[in-house]
Amino acid sequence: MAIFKPRNSSPQPIRFVEGSDVPATHLMGFEQEMALCATKSSGPVPDLEILLKKLCEIAEESLIHLRGFGDSGIFIANGGRLYVDCLKYEYAGPECSDPDEMVKYLLAGERILAALASELARRTGLDDAGLYRCNVDYVGSATWGAHESYLTRSEPSKLSADLIPFLAARVITAGAGGFRPLTRTGCTFTLSPRAWHICVPMSQSSTGAGERGIFHVKDETLSTGYHRLHVLVGDAICSHAQNWLKFATTSIVVALADAGLHPAREMALCDPVDALREFASDPTCKATARAKSGRQLSAADIQRHYLKLARQHMHADWMPAWAAMAIEKWDAMLRQLDGAPDSVATCLDWAIKYRVFQSHIEKKGFDQKWLRNCTHLTDFLRCCLDATPSAASLSEFSPELLLNPRGPVRKIVSQLAPFLPSRAMEWGQLETYLKLRSELFALDFKFGRLGEKGIFNCLDRAGVLDHRVAGIDDAQIDYAAAHPPALGRAKLRGEAIRRLHKKGSRDVSNWTSVFDSGNGMLLNLSDPFIAEEIWSKKGNPNTACNFPF
Amino acid sequence: METQMTLHRASRQNASTDPSSTSQGLSQIQASCRRLADAADAEIERALNGDLQAEEFLASAHQIRGGQ
Numbered sequence: 001m002a003i004f005k006p007r008n009s010s011p012q013p014i015r016f017v018e019g020s021d022v023p024a025t026h027l028m029g030f031e032q033e034m035a036l037c038a039t040k041s042s043g044p045v046p047d048l049e050i051l052l053k054k055l056c057e058i059a060e061e062s063l064i065h066l067r068g069f070g071d072s073g074i075f076i077a078n079g080g081r082l083y084v085d086c087l088k089y090e091y092a093g094p095e096c097s098d099p100d101e102m103v104k105y106l107l108a109g110e111r112i113l114a115a116l117a118s119e120l121a122r123r124t125g126l127d128d129a130g131l132y133r134c135n136v137d138y139v140g141s142a143t144w145g146a147h148e149s150y151l152t153r154s155e156p157s158k159l160s161a162d163l164i165p166f167l168a169a170r171v172i173t174a175g176a177g178g179f180r181p182l183t184r185t186g187c188t189f190t191l192s193p194r195a196w197h198i199c200v201p202m203s204q205s206s207t208g209a210g211e212r213g214i215f216h217v218k219d220e221t222l223s224t225g226y227h228r229l230h231v232l233v234g235d236a237i238c239s240h241a242q243n244w245l246k247f248a249t250t251s252i253v254v255a256l257a258d259a260g261l262h263p264a265r266e267m268a269l270c271d272p273v274d275a276l277r278e279f280a281s282d283p284t285c286k287a288t289a290r291a292k293s294g295r296q297l298s299a300a301d302i303q304r305h306y307l308k309l310a311r312q313h314m315h316a317d318w319m320p321a322w323a324a325m326a327i328e329k330w331d332a333m334l335r336q337l338d339g340a341p342d343s344v345a346t347c348l349d350w351a352i353k354y355r356v357f358q359s360h361i362e363k364k365g366f367d368q369k370w371l372r373n374c375t376h377l378t379d380f381l382r383c384c385l386d387a388t389p390s391a392a393s394l395s396e397f398s399p400e401l402l403l404n405p406r407g408p409v410r411k412i413v414s415q416l417a418p419f420l421p422s423r424a425m426e427w428g429q430l431e432t433y434l435k436l437r438s439e440l441f442a443l444d445f446k447f448g449r450l451g452e453k454g455i456f457n458c459l460d461r462a463g464v465l466d467h468r469v470a471g472i473d474d475a476q477i478d479y480a481a482a483h484p485p486a487l488g489r490a491k492l493r494g495e496a497i498r499r500l501h502k503k504g505s506r507d508v509s510n511w512t513s514v515f516d517s518g519n520g521m522l523l524n525l526s527d528p529f530i531a532e533e534i535w536s537k538k539g540n541p542n543t544a545c546n547f548p549f
Numbered sequence: 550m551e552t553q554m555t556l557h558r559a560s561r562q563n564a565s566t567d568p569s570s571t572s573q574g575l576s577q578i579q580a581s582c583r584r585l586a587d588a589a590d591a592e593i594e595r596a597l598n599g600d601l602q603a604e605e606f607l608a609s610a611h612q613i614r615g616g617q
Contacts, residue, residue, distance in 0.1 A: 035610065037609070037610045039601065039609065045609075132610075137610070138607055139607050139608060139610075338570075339570075339575075339578065342578050342579070342582050343578055345578070345581065345582050345585060346581050346582075346585055352585070355582055355585050355586060355589065356585075356586075356589040356592075356593065358586070359586040359589045359590055359593065360589075360593050363590065363593075435603070435604070438602075438603040438604040438607060439597055439603040441603070441607055442596070442597065442603035442604075442606050442607055443593060443596055443597070443603075445606070445607065445610065446596045455589075455592050455593075455596055458588075458592045458595075459585065459588055459589065459592060462588040462591075462592075464581070464584045464585045464587075464588040465585070466581070
């Protein structure tokens, strides 16, 4: 059994495996990247860089914070961090010990950011400014990550084989939904647009096009005595229940792997990236992929395998205290997915979007089959244009160009014409298709907007969704916006930030320490489970060396 | 109005009473989907009738992001 080792009067003592310093409390965290979009009717919208800088200024003015060391944004009183990276605004939550906390701090951050964006619009004379959990850019090739971190005892690279099948299979429970990106003409629904930016089973890179892996081997520990598994194959999602399940199930699977159980022994996939995309392409969640064992496995089969193992070990002393409850919810969700997409249409982001898109397509008088046919046709025409020397450089893909009697693909257009009626298509619908495609992409983009204008939030207010987590209410989210979690180093960081901020000094923070410049004192937070503030004398980190901590 | 999380409800049901496995469950699911679709229609209308047409919105959003 796990025992409690209260190191001080912490209200929720950290659980440790009896006779060891292995934590049964599982710390985890998240980073969410968001797109900033603005409109202005009178005059041009300022450059993104200028707007992001302004957003940072507003955050510094309005939030209790300490500057991050170097040029790393700010750390705020809830123990999290706000910063700009690669022209993307990011919120990294504080270290949390259970999925309830993870959801609370995610929602708290989103609430903070929505308010910052509104203030940005007000101060800069914009008609509108918003932050979007959009995952992908349908016009270009940009993508926004929703990364997770899990504290482990093992080096991440040793966990790759144990986790890759799960990370590929969790798309049916963790996907945001949307359309396949990186296509110039197609419009194909997917459970996860980010899946098409994941190109290799394992990678060092988290940003390079064609280099992102299902498993990220980076091991930036940000602590002493532990490792940090960084998960980059994930979408930004809105559903509270779905976020809860994503964090809980991944944490449990990481715990199984970290305990040396090799949970994926029979689940190794022949081609994990291909499997991820197969699973992501089927809203009924029945698609299968070939395992190295020779079996054809669905994503639910793979998840059930992990679930079974988790159930066998749910009372192990290295399992988190909330594991039994999470396992029941996980089981229930997998059973519910038997009837996907309708059975999960009010609780999982991808299924909610599927229904929203379906509604719009039907309202326009079309169906998924027609959309699929149009996708095939336009993809084919795009390939023809690319293969035509005189037209290969044309970026425009318009009905005028395609249907021009003297256009570059006129012969193909006339050859295809007799086959269109049998597919309920006609050339005159080309413009309609392209317009509908843009509308669907725009709906996806606007679905996850933070604040009251987001489509998800509007549907939630209308009372047609069933995604809330019992026990997480507005008051708790507001509290989490200004206060750190109850245990672990995030608690100490948040409390120190609140105390030092009042002095308005040049104090700084990062994940592993806080520096009190006035007294030249350093709070060492390299132990993620530290429960007591221990300060030691240090020089000014801004002048002493590059990395003072 | 805050609703109970689907998962909490579902976890209290055994496999034989899974919503999608009974006719009553199926009609409940269909009713939920209809309510969602009705609400979605209104939101779609609002979302697509902003200052910018969908294509313009996507292009401007792309442009302001620097087209990475």
